[in-house]
Amino acid sequence: MNQQVANKVNSLAVSAYKALGTFLLVLILMSFIMYLGMQGFFLVSEGWVVPTVISPTDPEILQLNSQIAQQAAARDKLLAERRDVQSRLANAERTVTAEQEFQERFQTALSSERASRAQALQRLSALRRESHHVRDEIAESSKAFAGLARVRNNTLHEARLLDKEAYLTSNYQLAQMAQSNLTLAEHTVDLENRLDGLKRELLGLDSVRGRSPSQRNQMTTAALLLEREYTRSVLEQARAENTRSVLREDLQALDEAITRYSKLLKTIRDSPYLRAFEGNLTVAFVPYDNLDDAFPGTPLYACMAKLVWCHQVGVVGQVQEGEVSVKHPIRQHFVRGVMVELQLQDGLSVREELLHLGQPPLML
Structure with a gap:
């Protein structure tokens, strides 16, 4: 049992x-x-899409926002440098303009001063010639008159026809005549000195203008000081022009760098992830192979076990610009594609692992 x-x-x-x-x-x-x-x-199959839920803590959003912050900070720094360079460039431009105006006015003033000195020299030269002629006539007349008066006075005084007071008065007048001749000689010397001074001033002005090597050897102290100021202005202008050239190159390089940063920022801001997040859009990833079937208005179906018991959950909206790369839902390798806007009937459908385009995959 x-x-x-x-x-x-x-x-x-x-x-x-x-x-x-x-x-x-x-x-x-x-x-x-x-x-x-x-x-x-x-x-x-070329008729599936991958819905994407984008949140503020999404790694793509965090990375894009971090890149925007970094690139914007770098561009703002370049903009600040550009403003500084532009300010320095404007100062260099003003310096060049001011020095050029000074040099032009210096040359004008120098020419005017030389013309004035030349006219004064011409007038003094004419006055000197007249003075020499008058001086010679006065000297000759004074000499003849003094000799005759002295002989006459001595003769009259010896003959006792001229008292002592008259004799002394006559000699005093002759002494005054001699003094007048001496004063005239002093004036002549003073006139000669003024003429020599004007000639030296003209030579000095010509040496500043640098007409010839021989004239540059006639430099006076006043002319030397004038030339130093002019040379200082020329050097300052050259320095400002060199600075201006360098700053223009720096400004061009900064503009190019700012343009690159602006394009990079635009590229980042145009990312499909970021635009979908900022626009509160429901999106899905579509591989390039499936893009021909994902035109706006195409019905979307969600299925159990990915392939069976399907029902429509919405339609496809506008295609978003920009390329993205997503891991394949089945074969686990990355595929390239774009994002499309989804118009879903309920918010739960976006959580599906994938949706089908146009019709259910097995028509069930």
Whole structure:
């Protein structure tokens, strides 16, 4: 009796083990077939999209915002440098203009001063010639008159026809005449000195203008000071022009760098992730191979187990500019594509792992 019970228990255990093994084998086989079918379907299918939920803590959003902050800070720094360079360039421009005006006015003033000195020299030269002529006539007349008066006075005084007071008065007048001649000689010397001074001033002015090497050897102290001021102005202008040239190159380089940063910022801000996040859009990733089927208005279907028991959940909206790269939902490699706007009937559909374009994949 016990033996029969044991045999029955063993038989049931063996049958149960065989049934379990058969069930597991069928399950494994079905899983394998479903895996191969899924792989085969996505190998040839071009009608699926991957919904994307974008949140403020999304790694892509955080990375893009970080890049925007970094690039904006770098561009703002360049803009500050550009303002500084522009200010220095404007100062250099003003310096060049001021020095050029000074040099032009210096040359005008120098020419005017030389013309004035030349006219004065011409007038003094004419006055000197007249003075020499008058001086010679006065000297000759004074000499003749003094000699005759002295002989006459001596003769009259010896003949006692001229008293002592008249004699002394006559001699005093002759002494005054001699003094007048001496004063006239002093005036002549003073006139000569003024003429020499004007000639030296003219030579000095000509030496500043640098007409010839021989004239530059006639430099006076006043002319030397004038030339130093003019040379200082020329050097300051040259220094300002060099600074201006360098600052213009710096400004051009800064403008090019700012343009590059602006383009980079625009590229980052035009990222589909960022524009979708800032515009509160519901989006999905579409590989380039599937893009022809993702035109606006295309119906979207969500399915159980990715392929069966499907129902429409919305339609496709506008395609977003810019390329993105996303991992394939089945084959786990990255594929390139774009983002499209989704118009879903409910907010839960965006959580689906993938949606199908146009119609259910198996028409179920």
